[in-house]
Amino acid sequence: MVMRQKIYSISAAFLLLFLTVFSSFPAFAAGGLEFYTDYPGISVKAGDSQTISMYVSNTSGSGLDADLSIVSIPDGWEGYFSGSGSQISRVHVENGAESTVTFNLEIPEDAAEGDYTVQLQATSDTELTDVTDLVLSIQEVQYGQGSFEAEYPEQEGASGTAFSFSTTLVNNSAADQSYSLSAQAPAGWQVSFQPSGESTQVASIEVAAASSEGLTVSVTPPENVEAGDYTIPISATSASDTLETELTVTITGTYALELSTPSGLLSFDAHANRESDVTLSITNNSNVDLQNITLTSSAPTDWTVTFDESSIEVLEAGATQEITAHVTPGDSAMTGDYVTTITASCSETSDTAEFRVSVKTDTIWGIVAIVIILALVAGVGAVFKKYGRR
Known part of the structure; x- marks a missing residue:
């Protein structure tokens, strides 16, 4: 029994020594x-x-x-x-x-x-x-319907603005696809497609299987487009797939009013204290209707300017209306050129035209003056003739 305990003690000592020695070495994989x-x-x-x-x-x-x-x-x-x-x-x-x-x-x-x-x-x-x-x-690739989407499908701006839409065309099929590109825009609108990062316009584009391509869609409305919302459907069509999306453009109001005459001539003749008529043309060059347009004038002292209509209740976009102005120079107006200003205005816009008015002297007064002078000369002559012999 004692011998067995000694053997256990010696074994434990050797085990402890083994662990102590080898624990001092670094551990390697x-x-x-x-x-x-x-x-x-x-x-x-x-x-x-x-x-x-x-x-x-x-x-x-x-x-x-x-x-x-x-x-x-x-x-x-x-x-x-x-x-x-x-x-x-x-x-x-x-x-x-x-x-x-x-x-x-x-x-x-x-x-x-x-x-x-x-x-x-x-x-x-x-x-x-x-x-x-x-x-x-x-794993088996899950193929399905492709897509054609715009990052920002709704934009707004004034007429004449060129709109640019960033779109992505996704081919989710197992084969490469060639897509024809088209747009259904209102009359007068221009739509073009360019691959992202390029300036070349394209009518079709190749998209590899299970991949996508970026497209920039440029939309330009006509100059005279009316304010409002416009929807432009665009599509990409391949032999096996038709992908569609819609772009929306909101045209905001632009305001422009033009005051002139039908002939464009801004001058006329007049006589002192006599009314002269001038036909005015007021054109709405806005893309929205204009309301409550009023006519005002600025003329030399003692002159009068009136209109057969001093206001226009509604003038539609692109429309022209004619109004007659009646200009009367003052009694004391001398022969010469004068400036009369007429303005058409509404709450959104206005336009002014300056008219050169040439005041003329009436011919009859010249004739009367000549007759008087001749009469005086004749009278003097008669006096000399009658009394000169004496």
């Missing part, structure tokens, strides 16, 4: 060489090209060279190692360090759905080896 990746299981698609970062860690106690190899790979798949832009088969790793290499994998287009394993190996010149398994899961 098994074999001193480790070959791994951060993501050993990933989802991929048939036809993919994958680049996977792999790490070779050395804790062997000295630097080493490690051979890199593919232990197993599915039929039809291709892979190789690369580093610094070149294909490699070996990597050097200093003790206590880690080197990064890239494993390049090409998956065939006809790869079926399922899980696949690629086994990779790193073997040092000191016969240290580590193997890692990459598990790649191919």
Whole structure:
């Protein structure tokens, strides 16, 4: 019994000594060489090209060279190692360090759905080896209806503004598609399509399978467009798909009023204290109707200006209305040129026209003056004739 206890005591002492000695050494990974990746299981698609970062860690106690190899790979798949832009088969790793290499994998287009394993190996010149398994899961791609969408489908601005819509055309089919592009715009509107980042206008565009392309849609309304909301349907049509979306443009009001005469002539003749008529033309160049347009004037002292209509209740966009102005120079107006100003205005806009008025002297007064002068001359002559002989 005593002997057995001694044996137990000696065994315990040796075990404690063993643990104490070996616990003073640093802990290394098994074999001193480790070959791994951060993501050993990933989802991929048939036809993919994958680049996977792999790490070779050395804790062997000295630097080493490690051979890199593919232990197993599915039929039809291709892979190789690369580093610094070149294909490699070996990597050097200093003790206590880690080197990064890239494993390049090409998956065939006809790869079926399922899980696949690629086994990779790193073997040092000191016969240290580590193997890692990459598990790649191919899932069936879910194809469906494509889409044609605008980032901001509603915009607003004044007439004459060029609108630009950023759109994305998505091909969700399993095959490349060629899409014809079209728009149904109101008469006089211009619509064009440009690939994103380009200035070239296109009528069609190629979109690869399960991918998308950006398009810029430029919309320009005519100069005389009326204020309001306008909807412009656009579409992309391929042999198997028709994708549609709508763009909305809101044209805000622009206001412009023009005052002139039907002939455009802004001058006329007049006589003192006599009324002269001038036909005015008032044109609404706005894209909205104008209301309560009033006519006012500014003329020389003692002149009068009246209108057969001093206001217009409503003048539709693009319409012209004629009104007669009656201008009467004052009694004392001398022969010469004068300026009379007429203004058409409403709450939104106005326009002013300056008229040059040439005041003329009546011819009859000149004739009367000549007759008087001749009469005086004749009278004087008669007096001299009668009394001159005496």
